[in-house]
Amino acid sequence: MRVTRTAKAGTLESNDIFIMVSPSEAEGVNLELQSIVLAQFGRQIRDTILRTVAARGVTQVSIMAQDRGALDYTIEARVETALDRALAEPGVIL
Amino acid sequence: MKRLRRTMLFVPGNNPGMIQSASVLGADCVILDLEDAVSLIEKDSARKLVTKALRSWSFKSTEVTVRINPITTVYGPLDLEAMLEVQPDILLIPKAEVASIQEVESRISAFEAARGGETVRTKLFALIESAAGVEYVHEILESSPRLEGVLFGGEDYTSDMGVARTMGGMEIEYARNKVAVACKVHGVDAVDTPFTDVDNHEGLLADARKAKAMGFTGKAAINPRQVGIIHKGFAPDPVEVRYALRVLEAMEEAEAEGKGVFSLDGKMVDAPIIQRARQMVALAEKLGMVKASNVSREGGLV
Numbered sequence: 001m002r003v004t005r006t007a008k009a010g011t012l013e014s015n016d017i018f019i020m021v022s023p024s025e026a027e028g029v030n031l032e033l034q035s036i037v038l039a040q041f042g043r044q045i046r047d048t049i050l051r052t053v054a055a056r057g058v059t060q061v062s063i064m065a066q067d068r069g070a071l072d073y074t075i076e077a078r079v080e081t082a083l084d085r086a087l088a089e090p091g092v093i094l
Numbered sequence: 095m096k097r098l099r100r101t102m103l104f105v106p107g108n109n110p111g112m113i114q115s116a117s118v119l120g121a122d123c124v125i126l127d128l129e130d131a132v133s134l135i136e137k138d139s140a141r142k143l144v145t146k147a148l149r150s151w152s153f154k155s156t157e158v159t160v161r162i163n164p165i166t167t168v169y170g171p172l173d174l175e176a177m178l179e180v181q182p183d184i185l186l187i188p189k190a191e192v193a194s195i196q197e198v199e200s201r202i203s204a205f206e207a208a209r210g211g212e213t214v215r216t217k218l219f220a221l222i223e224s225a226a227g228v229e230y231v232h233e234i235l236e237s238s239p240r241l242e243g244v245l246f247g248g249e250d251y252t253s254d255m256g257v258a259r260t261m262g263g264m265e266i267e268y269a270r271n272k273v274a275v276a277c278k279v280h281g282v283d284a285v286d287t288p289f290t291d292v293d294n295h296e297g298l299l300a301d302a303r304k305a306k307a308m309g310f311t312g313k314a315a316i317n318p319r320q321v322g323i324i325h326k327g328f329a330p331d332p333v334e335v336r337y338a339l340r341v342l343e344a345m346e347e348a349e350a351e352g353k354g355v356f357s358l359d360g361k362m363v364d365a366p367i368i369q370r371a372r373q374m375v376a377l378a379e380k381l382g383m384v385k386a387s388n389v390s391r392e393g394g395l396v
Contacts, residue, residue, distance in 0.1 A: 010139070013110075015110040015111035016109075016110045074110040077139070077142040078143075081142045085138070093168050093172075
């Protein structure tokens with residue numbers, strides 16, 4: 001499944017993560033991650049984002065993630081929300 | 095003894111940091127709020143975050159309530175559906191009237207039936223915040239066997255009545271009394287409206303004591319700093335606890351001597367006084383004011 005619209009979720013507050021998903025020209029998941037804990041948890045955050053995207057069945061998307069120390073469940077929630085918003089039919093209330 | 099609900103602390107449902115720290119703020123119960131604390135464009139985001147938190151995060155011994163949006167809005171049924179998948183301890187149903195509670199009850203029953211009769215563990219609290227809600231509080235409490243209490247919302251209630259909200263609270267006195275008495279009749283908790291001036295600690299303490307005197311079992315909080323003050327307001331008076339311990343001691347002695355009726359300090363002690371003493375000591379035990387193991391023999395406060 002391809003993302004064809006840009007959508008956002010989350011904030012830049014502590015313990016949160018801001019996610020923006022947008023259409024990608026190339027097949028695959030193009031992830032750009034910034035985090036205040038990149039050195040310690042970068043790989044784990046990246047894995048959580050990619051796992052959540054895969055579980056949603058999305059195979060072609062660009063993702064920009066700005067992490068402020070979010071826990072795994074918050075990362076999952078924000079990625080799912082951004083994808084749901086991007087993939088929703090117009091007019092559907094989420 | 096039933097679970098203590100002296101404080102129910104509102105926590106915004108779309109704030110990960112506050113959700114994470116909800117269980118260390120000292121409240122008996124936290125309310126993860128999907129309604130007023132969340133803007134219309136973030137309803138989906140908050141619902142998802144709260145769902146994930148309830149699946150993965152430990153709130154330790156803190157009871158977790160979720161306030162869903164009114165069931166008459168487009169968001170209410172979506173919230174309810176999502177929450178039934180993760181089943182928090184309590185769902186707080188806003189704008190509670192007979193029809194809205196019946197609607198929620200019917201949707202939960204349908205969910206149970208669709209799952210082969212598996213019982214939903216979540217209990218309900220009715221947020222009574224309208225003139226009709228107050229007037230029909232008994233009928234509301236009869237609308238669902240899952241109801242464990244009422245939270246009275248004074249701000250929306252006074253708005254519905256078209257009257258000003260004041261520090262003295264005269265305008266909500268009738269509603270508070272009616273809700274507290276109705277909850278007692280139905281054997282459920284009555285939780286008082288929040289005190290909205292978060293910097294007025296003396297006012298909050300006085301208001302909490304007033305609510306306790308009216309028969310409320312707890313009070314809602316909108317700021318973590320209010321929790322300790324409300325607990326102080328709802329704590330039993332040590333003098334009353336000592337008297338209750340002496341009543342139970344005298345009762346034991348009277349029983350040992352085969353007396354049906356006895357007196358203490360020159361006053362006859364009858365069944366209602368004994369019952370109140372038992373409730374008082376049970377609460378004091380729960381709050382660590384007396385040692386549970388030797389209450390009746392030593393009768394000492396911790």
